[in-house]
Structures are given as C-alpha cells and as structure tokens.
Amino acid sequence: MSLEAEQLLGREIGPYTADRLIGQGGFAWVFAGHHTADRSPVALKVLKPRYAGDQQFETRFRNEARVASELRHPNIVRILEIGKTGDITYFAMNLYPDSLASRLAQGAPIPEADLLRIARDVASALAFAHAGGIIHRDIKVDNILFDLHGNAVVADFGIARAVSGYTQQTGTNMVVGTPQYFAPEQARAKPLDGRADLYSLGVTLYRASTGRLPFEGDDWYEIARQHVEEPPPPP
Secondary structure (H helix, E strand, C coil): CCCCHHHHCCCEECCEEEEEEEEECCCEEEEEEEECCCCCEEEEEEECHHHHCCHHHHHHHHHHHHHHHCCCCCCECCEEEEEEECCEEEEEECCCCEEHHHHHHCCCCCCHHHHHHHHHHHHHHHHHHHHCCCCCCCCCHHHEEECCCCCEEECCCCHHHHHHHHHHHHCCCCCCCCHHHCCHHHHCCCCCCHHHHHHHHHHHHHHHHHCCCCCCCCCHHHHHHHHHHCCCCCC
C-alpha cells in the first residue's frame, strides 16, 4: 500500500519528528516538525512515494536541494539537511510562521508599504541567486514566506529545476512550474534566464495588490497562451 501523509504524523524522519501537514505539491508533502533531540522547530519536505521510488527523480531532487542549500542569503529559506531514511527522502528547512498565500487567503488588502517591502526582499534574493547562475522557475505567492520580523523569504529554490531536468531526461509529461505565473518564454518551453523569475515576481505582486491573477483559464494551455499573446488587464 502506498504511503500516505497521515502515516508520517508523529513518526521519526531521520533526526526529526513530523508533527502536522502544512502543505503539499505535486511531488512532495511539507510538514511542520521538530528535531527529536532538542525539539527545535523545522519544516520537513518529504518526497511522495511515487517519486521517492524513482531513482532518477530522487537523485535530481537531492542534487538540486544540495545546490540550493549552498545559497546563504537572509531572504532565501535555508536548507538544514538533506537525507534519506528507509524509503523516505526528505530535506529539513527553517520553519516560517506565515506566507503570502495565507495572507491573501484572509481577504484583507496588503498595504502598499508591505508590498514594496516584499518586492525588495524577493528581488534581493533573486539577484543573489541569479548572480550564482541559479534560476528559481516557480516564483509565486505560495513560495514567499515571512519570518518573525516580517521579512519575505523565498522557498523551493531548485525544485522546479529538478523536475525540469527529470522531464527532459525521461520524456515524462509533467508541467514544470505554475502556469498562472509563467513567463512567456516559460510558457513556450524556451530556454530561461533570470528574467523569467522577475516576470513571475511581477505576476505575484499583481495578485498581491489586486487580489486576482492577471490570467486565468480552464486549463494550463489556455493560461499559458494568454501569457504569450495577451496583455494583462490594468491593475
């Protein structure tokens, strides 16, 4: 039987214990947890069994996480450890109490001063990563977290690149990134550089300031087409 997220609650994963599920994507679950020895809080990203059992995907996931773990910047989530215990592949990160997605879900408008601070913090993180040749490829409201001082911190560097490399190597048909935030060149499967991240940051700030996305549709093909062919509605 395939492992489910609930089966990991209260379970030791390496030196950590998973306490509660706080998020999930197509490839991994994210748990709030703690270090079993000293109870310091952590976030645990755990590969879903379908991908943890795929050696090529797991290797790319671990390699890209290792590259991301070398990014040392106050506005980039720090990866503390990359590990595997039994059939479970995971990495541990600092745990942050809030995200831009959760703030938007509350429905209240975000003050302009806060939007400018978010933009500066994320742009600083991207400039640092781009200078080292690392592109995020999936900037969106879900990947912008906040520390206790209100600073914006970017999560999930390397994940989209791992998926992209896997799809190119295996021919697997998976959407890499989030179509609502695609840069036009990303929608057209063209080579990317740091400008794609800046476009996605623009979409993120558009949503944060207006409460809606510039482009929406019934499927990702339609949304991607709009990014390529249509101007966004004026905010």
